[in-house]
Amino acid sequence: MLKIINGYRLGPTTLGIAPKRQFDPRKLQDLLEYKHFVTKGTWKHGVCPFQLQWPYLAVPNMLHEMVAKYYVTKELKLK
Numbered sequence: 001m002l003k004i005i006n007g008y009r010l011g012p013t014t015l016g017i018a019p020k021r022q023f024d025p026r027k028l029q030d031l032l033e034y035k036h037f038v039t040k041g042t043w044k045h046g047v048c049p050f051q052l053q054w055p056y057l058a059v060p061n062m063l064h065e066m067v068a069k070y071y072v073t074k075e076l077k078l079k
Contacts, residue, residue: 020048020051021049025071026070030050033049037063050063
């Protein structure tokens with residue numbers, strides 16, 4: 001999303017709006033953000049960086065379930 005103000009192209013980070021991304025339990029960056037939230041109860045930069053996906057109603061519940069599903073299925077494939 002780009003906005004043009006007085007001829008300048010401004011992206012979301014310039015406007016102070018951090019773009020949300022889909023959580024991926026395979027990415028280290030996402031897991032570190034999740035770990036920070038679980039251990040400290042806050043997001044690293046004060047705002048949740050993940051977008052809520054259907055059918056979930058809350059981001060923390062979505063993250064807990066996605067991480068659990070990923071690691072349970074990963075471990076069961078190895079055995």
